[in-house]
Each structure stands twice: as C-alpha cells, then as structure tokens.
Amino acid sequence: MELELTPSAHIDTFARDHLPPAEQWPHLVPLPPGTRSPDRLNCAAELLDRTAERFGADRPVFRTPSGEIWSYGELRGRVDRIAHVLTSDLGVVPGNRVLLRGPTTPWLAACWLAVLKAGAVAVTVLAQQRAHELATMCEIARVRHALCDIRSVDDLVKAEVPGLRITAYGGDAPDDLLRLADSRPERYAAVETAADDVALIAFTSGTTGRPKGCMHFHRDVLAVADTFSRQVLRPEPGDIFAGSPPLGFTFGLGGLVLFPMRAGASALLLEQARPAQLLAAVAEHRVSVLFTAPTAYRVMLDELSSKPYDVSSLRRCVSAGENLPADTWRAWHERTGLRVINGIGATELLHIFISAADDAIRPGTTGVPVPGWQARVVDRSGAPVPDGEPGLLAVRGPVGCRYLSDPRQLEYVQGGWNLTGDTYIREPDGYFRYVARADDMIISAGYNIPGPQVEDALLAHPDVVEAAVVGRPDALRGEIVAAYVVLRDGVARDEGTAGELRGFVRSRLVPYKCPRAIVFLDALPRTPTGKLQRFRLRGPAPGSALNE
Known part of the structure; x- marks a missing residue:
C-alpha cells in the first residue's frame, strides 16, 4: 500500500517520522457521504x-x-x-x-x-x-x-x-x-x-x-x-x-x-x-x-x-x-x-x-x-x-x-x-454480541467458558454489586472458574452466601460454568479509567476463597 500523506506543517517531525511503515497500516474506510475532509485541517x-x-x-x-x-x-x-x-x-x-x-x-x-x-x-x-x-x-x-x-x-x-x-x-x-x-x-x-x-x-x-x-x-x-x-x-x-x-x-x-x-x-x-x-x-x-x-x-x-x-x-x-x-x-x-x-x-x-x-x-x-x-x-x-x-x-x-x-x-x-x-x-442479522476479551476465555476440562458470561449471571443476583471471573490454574482441570464478588452491605460473606450464588448461577447457565471458587472483596481492582484489572485477580488470591 502506498502511503500518501499531505505535506506536514510540523517543524518537529518526530511524530510523523515514527508512524508505522505503510504496509503495517490498517485499511481506512472513507467517511460517510456529505462529510467534509479537506487536506489542510486544524x-x-x-x-x-x-x-x-x-x-x-x-x-x-x-x-x-x-x-x-x-x-x-x-x-x-x-x-x-x-x-x-x-x-x-x-x-x-x-x-x-x-x-x-x-x-x-x-x-x-x-x-x-x-x-x-x-x-x-x-x-x-x-x-x-x-x-x-x-x-x-x-x-x-x-x-x-x-x-x-x-x-x-x-x-x-x-x-x-x-x-x-x-x-x-x-x-x-x-x-x-x-x-x-x-x-x-x-x-x-x-x-x-x-x-x-x-x-x-x-x-x-x-x-x-x-x-x-x-x-x-x-x-x-x-x-x-x-x-x-x-x-x-x-x-x-x-x-x-x-x-x-x-x-x-x-x-x-x-x-x-x-x-x-x-x-x-x-x-x-x-x-x-x-x-x-x-x-x-x-x-x-x-x-x-x-x-x-x-x-x-x-x-x-x-x-x-x-x-x-x-x-x-x-x-x-x-x-x-x-x-x-x-x-x-x-x-x-x-x-x-x-x-x-x-x-x-x-x-x-x-x-x-x-x-x-x-x-x-x-x-x-x-x-x-x-x-x-x-x-x-x-x-x-x-x-x-x-x-x-x-x-x-x-x-x-x-x-x-x-x-x-x-x-x-x-x-x-x-x-x-x-x-x-x-x-x-x-448474529445472522448482523448484530455483534460480546463473548469475552480474547485472554479472558477460561478453558476448564476441555470446556471454553467466557468469564463475562459468568459475571453477567452473578450480577443478576440482587445481593451482588460487582463481579469478576477469571481462570485459576488447577492440576486436574487445567483451570477452574474463580469468581471475585462485591456484595451489598449487610450480606454475609460466608459459605451460605457462596452456595446461594452457585445455585443461582446453575439456574441460569450449564453447571460446568459455575464458579468453583468464590472470593468476597470490598472492591474490585480497577485502573483509573475504571477498567477491571483481571491480571491482579489471576495472581495469588487477594482474599480467602470459598471452594466447592
């Protein structure tokens, strides 16, 4: 692909000089009709x-x-x-x-x-x-x-x-x-x-x-x-x-x-x-x-x-x-x-x-x-x-x-x-449905489990404020589904609540997608922009896990 750029107004050309090579650019789609795009533009x-x-x-x-x-x-x-x-x-x-x-x-x-x-x-x-x-x-x-x-x-x-x-x-x-x-x-x-x-x-x-x-x-x-x-x-x-x-x-x-x-x-x-x-x-x-x-x-x-x-x-x-x-x-x-x-x-x-x-x-x-x-x-x-x-x-x-x-x-x-x-x-009619980040797919005993799908099931429970689901290494299954959950004030962080959440998820998803480990946290780790930092949950558990 030939890279044709308009002559730059930049005296300091560092940014243009460090653009990716032309062959590494994505294909660009023209703007919708009626949208003005002149060569000189501030x-x-x-x-x-x-x-x-x-x-x-x-x-x-x-x-x-x-x-x-x-x-x-x-x-x-x-x-x-x-x-x-x-x-x-x-x-x-x-x-x-x-x-x-x-x-x-x-x-x-x-x-x-x-x-x-x-x-x-x-x-x-x-x-x-x-x-x-x-x-x-x-x-x-x-x-x-x-x-x-x-x-x-x-x-x-x-x-x-x-x-x-x-x-x-x-x-x-x-x-x-x-x-x-x-x-x-x-x-x-x-x-x-x-x-x-x-x-x-x-x-x-x-x-x-x-x-x-x-x-x-x-x-x-x-x-x-x-x-x-x-x-x-x-x-x-x-x-x-x-x-x-x-x-x-x-x-x-x-x-x-x-x-x-x-x-x-x-x-x-x-x-x-x-x-x-x-x-x-x-x-x-x-x-x-x-x-x-x-x-x-x-x-x-x-x-x-x-x-x-x-x-x-x-x-x-x-x-x-x-x-x-x-x-x-x-x-x-x-x-x-x-x-x-x-x-x-x-x-x-x-x-x-x-x-x-x-x-x-x-x-x-x-x-x-x-x-x-x-x-x-x-x-x-x-x-x-x-x-x-x-x-x-x-x-x-x-x-x-x-x-x-x-x-x-x-x-x-x-x-x-x-x-x-x-x-x-x-979908066949052209709608796009999110499954997971490519690196958030959990593979457990041969099953592909999208972490966000399990999160959505947990979030549907009235006592759950936030939920994050990641894969945790497991010698038998390769990975198990681990859920990190923030509960509403006053809800007990015990095995009884964990069992209730597992039953709730099983009522909405196939059993192999149910979390085998549940950890209750005060808050989920996030970036300053609000994005969930799942990598921090994949390391040593930041709380005590209630395992099934």
Whole structure:
C-alpha cells in the first residue's frame, strides 16, 4: 500500500517520522457521504472557531459544578491566549509533544485546544498516574513541554524527565500559565496543519506491559464525532453532556469535549464523578447526555433506590469501557425509561465503532457497525467465521491503529484490519454480541467458558454489586472458574452466601460454568479509567476463597 500523506506543517517531525511503515497500516474506510475532509485541517479551530461561527459565540460550552459557565467566545479567547504563551513564551513549535495533566476542568480542555491550535501534539495523561508511569510515557513520546494543574504537579516533578519544562496553571506564581496568558492577545491564527498531521498521542490504559502510544490525526478527531456521535448519538445544540471518564481517556475526550463541541452543545466538567455525584449533577444541572461505564449504571440504580434523584432531564445514556450486561440494561430502562446506548471502542481507534440507539438497541448485544465502520469476526488466521460462532473481532473504518514506534503494531493490525483483542459472535442479522476479551476465555476440562458470561449471571443476583471471573490454574482441570464478588452491605460473606450464588448461577447457565471458587472483596481492582484489572485477580488470591 502506498502511503500518501499531505505535506506536514510540523517543524518537529518526530511524530510523523515514527508512524508505522505503510504496509503495517490498517485499511481506512472513507467517511460517510456529505462529510467534509479537506487536506489542510486544524481540528481545534474546527471544533472551536467554526462552531462559534455556526452557533454563536455567546452559546455555553463548558460548565462547572459551582455554576460557572464559559461561552464559546470566552473559551476561544482563553485558548488563543494560551496558544500565544505556548509559542511566544515557552518556545513550542508545531509538532512538539506537550503533556497535559490535571483534573477534568474547563482549563484542562482549554489547554488541549490551545496545544492543537498551535500545531503541537497533545499527550493527555491521567491525574492519577504516578511518577514512573509519567516518566515512561514522556520517554516514549519524547515530551519536553508540560502544562499541568498546580494540584497535579508533584508526581510530574518526581518523574524527573530529562529536559522537561513544566508550566503550571491555577497557582499564584508570576509565571503561572494563566497569569502569562492574561496579557497575551485574544486572537491566535491556528497553525494550518495537514489533516493527517498527528494531533494527539493517547496512551493505552492497558493493565500490563509497556504502554502503547496511539497516534491520531486531526482528521481522526473529527471523524469519530462525524460517525458515532453524529450518526448514532445524534446530539442537539441544547444538550448538556456529563460523565465520569477523564479527558486522558479517549472515551472521556469524545464524550465531554469533541462530541458536544462538534454539535454546538455544552458539557458539565466534573472533577469528581462517582455514581452518586453523577446523579446529583444530573439533577442539579439538568444534564441530558451521560457517559459512564456499566458498573456506574449498576451502582446508580442502587442510589436511585435509596434517594429520589431527578433524572428526568436525561435523554441519552452511553455505556462503554466494558461490556454492558443485559440485566443492567433492563434494570436501568425499567427504573428510568431510558435505553442505554451500549458501545465498544478502543484507544487505538479513538472511540466507539459498534453501537446502536433507540429502537435498534438489542439488550445483550453491542450493536452493529457505526456508519463509516466495518466489522467482522475472524479466526486466528484472519478468515471470517460463520455467523453464530465465536472468533476475534476485526474492525476497520476512517480511523485506524498507528502505534508510536511499537512492534506490537503487527499484532493489532493484520490483513488491513484492526484486531481489538475481543471475542465476539456475529448474529445472522448482523448484530455483534460480546463473548469475552480474547485472554479472558477460561478453558476448564476441555470446556471454553467466557468469564463475562459468568459475571453477567452473578450480577443478576440482587445481593451482588460487582463481579469478576477469571481462570485459576488447577492440576486436574487445567483451570477452574474463580469468581471475585462485591456484595451489598449487610450480606454475609460466608459459605451460605457462596452456595446461594452457585445455585443461582446453575439456574441460569450449564453447571460446568459455575464458579468453583468464590472470593468476597470490598472492591474490585480497577485502573483509573475504571477498567477491571483481571491480571491482579489471576495472581495469588487477594482474599480467602470459598471452594466447592
């Protein structure tokens, strides 16, 4: 395949120089008809300046829990001033990688937009990530500039990144970013980047191994808004978005910045977004579009049972990050009347690529390929498997995996398709049903047992809040099914409860899928983005097992 890239606007060409070779790229699918894709494109200017022109500069764009509201015009002025500081004071040139770190606030979003307007590459990390993680990511991406919330500076300093210039914001120092920005011009001409210049490097939130930097272009940023958001979510200018994922997680970047701004809507940015806080925010600020993970919907159901939150403003609820159990979907629909939009996305592909909304939703399935995307189920050789049989999910669309100088590119992209690492079944009518992560399949006495299927059965029990199922090595069977369970308050963590749960699972699944070991925990191990860390459960048991 011939790689034809538009001439770059980057002076620092590190990102483009370290794209995978052309033959390792996935096949890219054209955007849906009517979607504009020029050769020169700065996605920050498109999201901010063009949206302000279309919908009006006075329109709200960001809100805070304290009641502060930023308009598109105010945001543009602040972004442009920061962009001037980046280029005039800090010496950032197009193509430099700029690390962004801090809680989810309008200022973090403004810094992200300013970095892109200046033609640099945004590397947004999580506020929870520690010094050694930050050092590794800075090393991989050759980061030499950082904009950091004053409250999140300490670990970045401890990372001791050679040559890293840290500029804090939100403090009282004379060289604070926001103080410097106050005296800068309020208009900045965005760098005319190529549509295929790298706009951001998103690091995978994987649970093991060296993190992988996923490089996405300016056109990719708009492509996910013009596919999943425009075609499935269908936001309206009057919508108020909110959610739990941070901006360092591409699920949060899309749901809290890209999608509302592309539609002329606004977002309530929450520094703390646990389930009870989400419900309170929905009630107080009349949130209409909610982004969070399946576990949060389940916990919010418990909160709604104990306190009458007003969620009548909600019209769209999106779930991703993990599989959404059918019972959770039905319980949420019964309680609120809302149909949760389930979806699967990946950092490598930026956002959601299989989903369904409204009457097209089928509980227990993820959905169908989002317009502009293609998907199929294949075997280990890449050949399609028949409908109804499990295999590896292969996807391609307008965005594809491009790891930053990483040999694992050859594992993720094969035959022009992105292999997500998920086991799926394609139903005869085209719906895709999640089975398990490819490495979460338990093989016990010759039986293939999808861990998430057992988890769904456990979660249907009224006393279970969370559940995770993994394979535990066993001399006789190879592996046994081990379940880690978080119970509701007041439920006994004893053999009686374990026996009741086993009986409940046997009433819903064939007996060989029933957990032979059950461990009760206070909480399941998760990443800062909410993903379950099953690898921590596969080691020595973190609690006493009740074995059958």
